[in-house]
Amino acid sequence: MSLIVQKYGGSSVADAESIKRVAKRIVETRRRGADVVVVVSAMGDTTDELLDLAHEVVPGLPAHGRELDMLLTAGERISMALLAMAITSMGGEALSLTGSQAGMLTDATHGSARIVSVTPGRVRAALDEGRIVIVQGFAGFNKVTGDITTLGRGGSDTSAVALAAALGADVCEIYTDVDGVFTTDPRIVPRARKVDRITSEEMLELASAGAKVLHIRSVEYARRHGVTLHVRSSFTNQEGTIVYDPEKEGTMEEAQIVGVASDLGEAKITIVGVPDVPGTAARIFTIVAEAEANVDMIVQNVSAAATGRTDITFTLPKEDAARALAALEAAREEVGFEQVLHDDQIGKLALVGAGMRTNVGVSAKLFRALSDAGINLELISTSEIRISVVTSAAQLHDAVRVVHSAFGLDADTDAVVHAGTGR
Amino acid sequence: MSLIVQKYGGSSVADAESIKRVAKRIVETRRRGADVVVVVSAMGDTTDELLDLAHEVVPGLPAHGRELDMLLTAGERISMALLAMAITSMGGEALSLTGSQAGMLTDATHGSARIVSVTPGRVRAALDEGRIVIVQGFAGFNKVTGDITTLGRGGSDTSAVALAAALGADVCEIYTDVDGVFTTDPRIVPRARKVDRITSEEMLELASAGAKVLHIRSVEYARRHGVTLHVRSSFTNQEGTIVYDPEKEGTMEEAQIVGVASDLGEAKITIVGVPDVPGTAARIFTIVAEAEANVDMIVQNVSAAATGRTDITFTLPKEDAARALAALEAAREEVGFEQVLHDDQIGKLALVGAGMRTNVGVSAKLFRALSDAGINLELISTSEIRISVVTSAAQLHDAVRVVHSAFGLDADTDAVVHAGTGR
Structure with missing residues (x-):
């Protein structure tokens, strides 16, 4: 049974x-x-x-x-x-x-x-x-x-x-x-499509990047123990989204890109003029961790050889920013950096798909689409199956729409009309 | 400690x-x-x-x-x-x-x-x-x-x-x-007095007879295990009522009468013309028990020798009456009684006090007081420290007031004036 x-x-x-x-x-x-x-x-x-x-x-x-x-x-x-x-x-x-x-x-x-x-x-x-x-x-x-x-x-x-x-x-x-996991937030992109199948690894990247439908921890647990999830609505009898373990179920033909997550809940902190000596980054992020701030993306620019100094930028939840800033300011002399900048008007977009492992040109296509739409990128960070970029908060939703279209994720028109008229 | x-x-x-x-x-x-x-x-x-x-x-x-x-x-x-x-x-x-x-x-x-x-x-x-x-x-x-x-x-x-x-x-x-256990319900008798000390046995009789301040089962448990209770208000710092075990704490000089309880929640059932042969009462109360009705008082009149038949009357909670009546009607031929009468317009009064063990004349005084006030008694039942009477529902509160006064339980006038003016 x-x-x-x-x-x-x-x-x-x-x-x-x-x-x-x-x-x-x-x-x-x-x-x-x-x-x-x-x-x-x-x-x-x-x-x-x-x-x-x-x-x-x-x-x-x-x-x-x-x-x-x-x-x-x-x-x-x-x-x-x-x-x-x-x-x-x-x-x-x-x-x-x-x-x-x-x-x-x-x-x-x-x-x-x-x-x-x-x-x-x-x-x-x-x-x-x-x-x-x-x-x-x-x-x-x-x-x-x-x-x-x-x-x-x-x-x-x-x-x-x-x-x-x-x-x-x-x-x-x-x-x-909701009906399942969507290629992106339908409130931002009305043509968002329900995803039929997604690997637990992809789901984890989407959840980490702001998709709210599943709790990250439960996806991690499912991935670690090979549990197949079925995310679906309790208001209909429709099939929702299967979150599966490809090693357990056998690798299917994978979609190149499974979805676009977005998040307006983060702030960006840039530490300017950090002495480019070993151990400084470790010291900085120890200070931030002790302030109980959860760091997300971290980007360090290549050191300018002439000055011996570099800039370190990271993102974190907006509600953690004040604590992190206070802790950093208090340690300015000890660490020896020049100043701390803070920006909470940022948006984060993440493109997720296991197929990008074997497909070259995904990042080029992403940057081209955003550039064509006049959207400026403030930060870029990548993992094996995810590319994350930070834009201004004002441009985030435009960015999501552009990327969703560029990677062929938009639903066909008929589906949109039905949803749009509420039939 | x-x-x-x-x-x-x-x-x-x-x-x-x-x-x-x-x-x-x-x-x-x-x-x-x-x-x-x-x-x-x-x-x-x-x-x-x-x-x-x-x-x-x-x-x-x-x-x-x-x-x-x-x-x-x-x-x-x-x-x-x-x-x-x-x-x-x-x-x-x-x-x-x-x-x-x-x-x-x-x-x-x-x-x-x-x-x-x-x-x-x-x-x-x-x-x-x-x-x-x-x-x-x-x-x-x-x-x-x-x-x-x-x-x-x-x-x-x-x-x-x-x-x-x-x-x-x-x-x-x-x-x-409330402030503690009262000699009777202050909503019926404004001069009701708070009782300072009461034995657990008396408390049990009062609770069984309708006083709501303590749950019968907890009083039984306290009596069986010699636990001293202190019933008091959480809204003041005044002492309330001590419910004590005289065997544990030593017998104090006991008040003759500790209080008057009353109850409008019972109904009376009379079974008329019951064959006066051994085992009939047992059969009747087995039928009532199987109908899950909780019998309280039971009174059987002396048999009229000429007819060989007698009447049995009992009281029970109003909500149990319909079940008991139906069960009795169904067993009429089997048991051989003549008819069942039902009255739910009754009131029960109970006079409680350990002192009545050693004081003769308590019941005579009670009946005299009620009779002087023109109150008719329908049933009488006694235990060692309690006398219960059933009156019509309409006369119950008058009966309580009369008995409360007759046994000297009324508070002095000063206390009443203060309470009455709400100062």
């Missing part, structure tokens, strides 16, 4: 009606002859509402990690129990299990625990009894402290993938409120 | 402000040098809201006991985590524990589990580390099934008393929104 793990996000179980709709889908999946394990997030805005309550009780909300985990997991507890009731009332036999009962064992890092092992003995036993098992997303358990932990925001995706890996599931279906 | 168990009901932790107020009281108790364990209910109407959600998802709400327990315990989880955060933010060191973590082991009866043992090792360890321990009320854990259970409505009182017993606490303080 095949085994399917399904994960439903908060928007799919936002109210009683949604829970009943999802329950129906689960019962139908079971009736088609598959074993079903369901991972569920908290209903709608429950997590935010609980956080608001915590802020009211403790203004500023200092680090109450353990108690915050205790609080927030109440959200998933509510949705999982309601979903189990709904399924049972429709003739299915459901059993809800907490993260602890499902064997989601983690370290003791409250708020962002890492999974150390998954021991789903009780899940397996319930499946063997013919039951549909509903597992609390987001929640884990530390055996040493005996305490409840959480996997951090978006952690339910990771819960689902980890369970799918531990149970050897055939597929892990991630239900969301 | 003394050890105090405090229990806060839903009205004491209804919102963020209340939680902060309660946290302050807990921190002050700790600073005065006592170890403190706190049992907390769900915030305000949370339990009812969760039940409403369940009704929306599954209209009619069939027996989903396990999932309903999973759902409802989310309420206490939220309040206990918030309370722990608030205490820690005020400089206390709090740790919240679920029913399972606190060792509240129960049988597997979902929705109304019975405590089989309390193993509060983790509570004790946290106290030894100087922490204030917040324990989830209402919730238990069954070791055999590995499932979360609940103790039923009002179960948080029982959680607190059971923990106090297991930890050998000096006192179990039950915080509520």
